[in-house]
Amino acid sequence: MTDLSRRKLIITGLAATAGISGLGVAARIAQRYGLVPPDHGGIYGLGETLTYASQRLLTRHSLAREFHPSQISKPPLANEIPPLNDAFKRLQAGGFADWQLSVNGMVDRPAAFSLAQLKSYRSRSQITQLACEEGWSYIAEWIGVPLSQVLDVVGIHPQARYVVYFSIDPTWWESIDMADALHPQTFLAYGMNGDELPVGNGGPLRMRLPRQLGYKSVKYITNLTVTDSLKGFGKGLGSASPEAGYAWYAGI
């Protein structure tokens, strides 16, 4: 072995050791600052963690692009939806007068809100794009109440880290971290393009999260649970999406 190759070997060894221990330290810091997504296990954990961590550092407070009213897609696309269950049909027959959003978990005052109560808060609107993971997109005006306002009303505990939200279809649930939950553009949307939110677009109540792909904007929301850990929900991967093979974080 020549001197040169020995030196190379030593340098490579040192670099590899430094790299591996660096990764270990980085992983611990990332965990501590909430930069590791709940679906970080498995072979795709590296990519998911890098995406989530870098976007949390880069986009924590950034606002999704908003558009001019003339850019609203006409007609708005109602994506196909799974057949709605009997519970939904009963509420629909009553004009959604009995629709309730219950909020529980790590909150001071668990509560259930009717649509009328949600609409009594100052309504906000945003003209933003809904982009599907499949590749299509449309722009609409979304009207609703910021999720942060509802969380203010119930009072979240300081250790809260995630908001889990459930559709009336029990197989359809998602969760977001507090950066997204408290983001000013995260809405509980009940209106669209100056009108009621059509059932095809998630009416009477859907989550609207313009900085993530459409599948995080779950339709027909009936429950919010505030929590500090996602371990107790489903398989502990954060939402129904990773259980179906899709990433939990969809900011891409």
Add this chain to the structure above:
Amino acid sequence: MARLESVRVPLGACPSSTSSVPVTTVTSRHSALVRVTHWITTLCFLALLVSGVEIVISHPRFYWGETGNVLTTPLFKLPIPSSRALVPTGYGYVLPDQNGWSRYLHFQAAWVVVLTGLLYIISALFTGHLRKNLLPGKADLSLRAFSTAIANHLRFERPSEAEAWSYNVLQRLTYLFVIFVLFPLVIWTGLAMSPAFVSALPATVTVLGGQQSARTIHFFVSLALLLFLLVHVVMVCLAGFRSRIRAMITGRAGTHMERL
């Protein structure tokens, strides 16, 4: 096979300190870093290609501007079936949905190839690889030298002795185009489709004409990269598949006869 050379000391030659034979050298065709980054990039590109095709199948329609969906007129459609029932393709069946793992794999491979690419570029700047092997020499850039290179290429002339150790001007310009135009463009247009990324840097998508424009450009740049890959593999076969592959794996060039 190590290359034994007694006259010329080619690029990357490292004189053996223990040798008693005068000026005998063992040379390396490609540095270890170039070889490792080459094969990581190869694996990532194939992963991105397969997963990219899977993702496109879920909506094989392309648009220009900000928005596009089944209710809007596409710029063009791919004549393939889709993995989504909502997309009108003219086919009477729907392919199975493979988007979940495809998306996980696509973004993981993207991360690895971007980090590998950064390592390659930084080292290419510091080791002189960029200057010595990629940037064309002044003499190569004259119109005459350029047309000679093209003419030789079209006549399928065997590479000169020097070319077995480095690249001719056409190769250099192609590699530069792939490294500094196509790869940055495919990364940029990919990021421009991310709703979170563009919330922080909105200009990255508006200058492209919108999110759907970014998707369409991403598709065409991917096609250009695929074309490069095909031509690259054909050229490797024409230049001697075994010796070129061996050079990129072990770093050692073939024997004199094999190279010619």
